[in-house]
Amino acid sequence: MSLIVQKFGGSSVGDAAGIRRVAQRIVQTQRAGHQVVVVVSAMGDSTDELLDLAAQVSNDVAAAPREMDMLLSAGERISMALLAMGIQGLGSSAQSFTGSQAGMITDAIHGRARIISVSPHRIKTAIDRGDVAIVAGFQGMSRESNDITTLGRGGSDTTAVALAAALNADVCEIYTDVDGIYTADPRVVPSARKIDEISSEEMLEMAASGAKILHLRSVEYARRFGVRLHVRSSFSEQEGTWVLPSPDDQIKIQEGDPMEQPIISGVAHDRSEAKVTVVGVPDIPGKAAEIFGIVAGAHSNIDMIVQNVSTHGSGRTDISFTLPIVEGSEALAALKNAQDHVGYESVDYNEKIGKLSLIGAGMRSNPGVSYRFFKALSDAGVNIDMISTSEIRISVVTDADLLDRAVRAVHAAFDLDGETVATVHAGSGR
Amino acid sequence: MSLIVQKFGGSSVGDAAGIRRVAQRIVQTQRAGHQVVVVVSAMGDSTDELLDLAAQVSNDVAAAPREMDMLLSAGERISMALLAMGIQGLGSSAQSFTGSQAGMITDAIHGRARIISVSPHRIKTAIDRGDVAIVAGFQGMSRESNDITTLGRGGSDTTAVALAAALNADVCEIYTDVDGIYTADPRVVPSARKIDEISSEEMLEMAASGAKILHLRSVEYARRFGVRLHVRSSFSEQEGTWVLPSPDDQIKIQEGDPMEQPIISGVAHDRSEAKVTVVGVPDIPGKAAEIFGIVAGAHSNIDMIVQNVSTHGSGRTDISFTLPIVEGSEALAALKNAQDHVGYESVDYNEKIGKLSLIGAGMRSNPGVSYRFFKALSDAGVNIDMISTSEIRISVVTDADLLDRAVRAVHAAFDLDGETVATVHAGSGR
Numbered sequence: 001m002s003l004i005v006q007k008f009g010g011s012s013v014g015d016a017a018g019i020r021r022v023a024q025r026i027v028q029t030q031r032a033g034h035q036v037v038v039v040v041s042a043m044g045d046s047t048d049e050l051l052d053l054a055a056q057v058s059n060d061v062a063a064a065p066r067e068m069d070m071l072l073s074a075g076e077r078i079s080m081a082l083l084a085m086g087i088q089g090l091g092s093s094a095q096s097f098t099g100s101q102a103g104m105i106t107d108a109i110h111g112r113a114r115i116i117s118v119s120p121h122r123i124k125t126a127i128d129r130g131d132v133a134i135v136a137g138f139q140g141m142s143r144e145s146n147d148i149t150t151l152g153r154g155g156s157d158t159t160a161v162a163l164a165a166a167l168n169a170d171v172c173e174i175y176t177d178v179d180g181i182y183t184a185d186p187r188v189v190p191s192a193r194k195i196d197e198i199s200s201e202e203m204l205e206m207a208a209s210g211a212k213i214l215h216l217r218s219v220e221y222a223r224r225f226g227v228r229l230h231v232r233s234s235f236s237e238q239e240g241t242w243v244l245p246s247p248d249d250q251i252k253i254q255e256g257d258p259m260e261q262p263i264i265s266g267v268a269h270d271r272s273e274a275k276v277t278v279v280g281v282p283d284i285p286g287k288a289a290e291i292f293g294i295v296a297g298a299h300s301n302i303d304m305i306v307q308n309v310s311t312h313g314s315g316r317t318d319i320s321f322t323l324p325i326v327e328g329s330e331a332l333a334a335l336k337n338a339q340d341h342v343g344y345e346s347v348d349y350n351e352k353i354g355k356l357s358l359i360g361a362g363m364r365s366n367p368g369v370s371y372r373f374f375k376a377l378s379d380a381g382v383n384i385d386m387i388s389t390s391e392i393r394i395s396v397v398t399d400a401d402l403l404d405r406a407v408r409a410v411h412a413a414f415d416l417d418g419e420t421v422a423t424v425h426a427g428s429g430r
Numbered sequence: 431m432s433l434i435v436q437k438f439g440g441s442s443v444g445d446a447a448g449i450r451r452v453a454q455r456i457v458q459t460q461r462a463g464h465q466v467v468v469v470v471s472a473m474g475d476s477t478d479e480l481l482d483l484a485a486q487v488s489n490d491v492a493a494a495p496r497e498m499d500m501l502l503s504a505g506e507r508i509s510m511a512l513l514a515m516g517i518q519g520l521g522s523s524a525q526s527f528t529g530s531q532a533g534m535i536t537d538a539i540h541g542r543a544r545i546i547s548v549s550p551h552r553i554k555t556a557i558d559r560g561d562v563a564i565v566a567g568f569q570g571m572s573r574e575s576n577d578i579t580t581l582g583r584g585g586s587d588t589t590a591v592a593l594a595a596a597l598n599a600d601v602c603e604i605y606t607d608v609d610g611i612y613t614a615d616p617r618v619v620p621s622a623r624k625i626d627e628i629s630s631e632e633m634l635e636m637a638a639s640g641a642k643i644l645h646l647r648s649v650e651y652a653r654r655f656g657v658r659l660h661v662r663s664s665f666s667e668q669e670g671t672w673v674l675p676s677p678d679d680q681i682k683i684q685e686g687d688p689m690e691q692p693i694i695s696g697v698a699h700d701r702s703e704a705k706v707t708v709v710g711v712p713d714i715p716g717k718a719a720e721i722f723g724i725v726a727g728a729h730s731n732i733d734m735i736v737q738n739v740s741t742h743g744s745g746r747t748d749i750s751f752t753l754p755i756v757e758g759s760e761a762l763a764a765l766k767n768a769q770d771h772v773g774y775e776s777v778d779y780n781e782k783i784g785k786l787s788l789i790g791a792g793m794r795s796n797p798g799v800s801y802r803f804f805k806a807l808s809d810a811g812v813n814i815d816m817i818s819t820s821e822i823r824i825s826v827v828t829d830a831d832l833l834d835r836a837v838r839a840v841h842a843a844f845d846l847d848g849e850t851v852a853t854v855h856a857g858s859g860r
Binding site: 054057058071080088148 | 508511
């Protein structure tokens with residue numbers, strides 16, 4: 001008997017028919033002899049409807065983050081209670097639990113709370129009794145104030161992985177609207193290939209580089225706690241993509257693969273970031289740290305960073321970095337506030353950028369990879385604005401308008417095109 | 431500075447415009463120098479929509495009472511968070527609290543839980559800090575299992591009164607879609623008059639007799655804990671009806687009222703009950719208690735009871751009683767289960783009944799009242815099926831089809847018709 005955590009997103013439970021279908025799938029897993037814990041998001045568009053109502057009620061909903069979390073957390077209550085009823089209607093027993101009942105304790109940063117601890121006593125009791133336990137994704141309770149919090153984007157994936165870790169589950173199945181992780185976004189590159197297995201490290205780079213299927217935080221969590229992820233479609237029974245963390249589960253090299261060749265996993269892209277350039281920063285030690293401290297204080301997550309050499313002859317330099325567009329205005333305000341203190345000249349802000357990343361093991365030790373990468377971009381007429389690299393990734397920032405063309409060019413240059421065309425269903429966000 | 435509890439029903443917060451209007455009203459009360467605690471129901475039709483979804487997901491939602499409570503409790507989360515945002519949007523501070531956060535501890539009977547204790551520490555802290563505290567009506571948390579419970583019909587009124595009692599509030603204002611308690615339902619008797627003040631006792635009889643404005647439980651609670659209720663319209667600024675509990679607040683006799691005359695408060699009616707007749711019960715001591723024990727065991731609330739004299743010459747008698755239609759099938763099943771044990775012959779069940787009640791102080795000592803009452807019914811051609819009386823009430827059960835005619839006849843016979851016609855807005859349930 002295995003313990004399986006299954007996560008279903010909002011598009012899988014978008015209406016009553018979807019909920020019944022998901023209930024069937026869960027009961028099937030349970031009747032195959034497994035213990036099942038289910039994490040579920042809010043139904044389809046319900047989050048947008050709640051946000052819309054909030055905007056009608058107040059002109060400044062951003063000033064009410066605690067209430068926004070209270071509001072949005074209602075969405076999962078509805079989907080999880082309905083799902084539990086659906087399972088009971090099929091003759092199995094099920095109980096639903098809010099984030100707080102499931103022991104998801106977080107910090108108090110509303111709208112993007114981080115998990116502090118997970119104490120799923122009630123979940124354990126429920127599954128040991130033979131029930132399916134349904135848990136609200138995306139939500140928790142703050143340790144200090146006992147207030148309802150939400151985990152922000154990708155929060156339900158994180159809930160699922162955190163529960164899988166705390167319960168020592170055999171696998172955490174992430175059900176989605178595509179049948180696995182692809183070598184590129186099939187909407188941009190229709191010939192993209194499904195990946196059967198990928199390491200947590202590479203998946204981390206894919207997610208950090210904008211692959212939307214799994215959120216970065218959930219992959220980080222899975223890697224740290226050794227959770228085995230299986231990303232698969234809720235619309236089919238096929239195996240999806242396994243994301244495997246520990247050395248025991250290392251990617252099996254396909255027979256015949258040349259061992260010293262780099263293994264390119266795929267191409268990821270991202271339109272959700274903006275570029276900030278702080279111009280004319282005094283080129284003295286500690287200034288960069290000061291700037292990043294200000295941005296962090298505005299709760300912004302910086303991604304790529306480039307510092308130009310001091311070209312002014314005036315002891316000044318420019319610092320560019322990218323961050324999520326949704327965090328842009330707050331970070332910008334904080335920077336402007338501190339202009340006199342830091343002593344920089346001006347700040348530029350650009351949302352019309354795209355990020356493209358190539359991910360694969362053995363990349364660094366193989367100079368041919370970067371040559372092929374930059375040649376493909378250049379042949380496609382794509383200008384490069386920023387570059388950053390890691391052991392297993394090269395990322396570039398380009399014009400937003402050229403991003404799709406760049407993705408297709410790189411995907412083709414590394415022979416990633418498959419023979420079949422991926423099936424894509426309507427997507428969702430939480 | 432007074433502490434005021436204000437309760438707004440689902441029709442008052444049916445859409446964004448309604449929520450903004452209610453927010454205005456609350457802020458107005460607070461700026462007049464009062465501490466304000468608000469109890470709110472789910473928005474308009476949202477409960478029906480959730481029930482509809484549940485029916486689409488499972489054929490047997492009655493088998494999932496815990497999940498049903500989880501589902502329905504989402505409704506108040508949405509309305510209370512939006513209301514708090516609306517208040518913040520007007521520049522005041524507000525925080526919303528679930529039933530469990532507000533310290534509403536109940537028993538574990540899902541769907542009709544009873545309040546065991548109220549510990550509103552967080553509410554007290556919030557209002558002492560100057561916030562408006564918004565509390566989810568209708569819901570609590572069970573003491574044994576820490577599960578979400580709902581209080582059943584009229585639950586939000588009960589939440590408001592229970593909070594008012596626990597916080598020792600100066601008044602509990604119940605906002606509704608009519609501008610107070612009327613001498614009869616204005617939808618049936620358009621000439622009905624608004625009552626300015628009524629005692630808790632009379633209100634109790636009105637509520638028990640089917641007056642929908644205040645639920646029986648909330649009036650009982652208010653009477654027991656000395657809570658002053660003010661029932662008024664959320665659509666106007668006019669004074670509504672005061673429901674006053676303690677001897678200090680006794681109804682002021684209007685100047686010129688003859689002191690020894692009975693004061694008729696009004697006519698109430700009710701279509702929500704069914705009549706059960708247990709036929710051929712052995713006429714030996716203890717049999718009635720046995721039957722009522724069985725019904726109570728099915729969590730049914732018996733209202734009127736009539737036991738006929740033993741007419742069979744066979745030592746057998748018939749026992750009739752009324753109970754809420756929604757509790758009928760469960761009670762009936764329990765009775766049928768126990769048929770052999772009790773030894774009765776058969777059981778009849780009739781949902782096509784209506785109950786009419788005349789309420790007023792000094793009724794019993796004034797024989798003219800019952801004469802006038804029964805003559806009015808007889809003149810109107812209304813047959814009477816059951817009769818029950820108390821110190822301040824006469825109730826009769828009639829054919830459901832004749833109920834409206836009966837209400838108008840009795841209302842006219844006691845000169846209750848007013849000169850103005852009541853304003854009635856669309857109604858709601860919780």
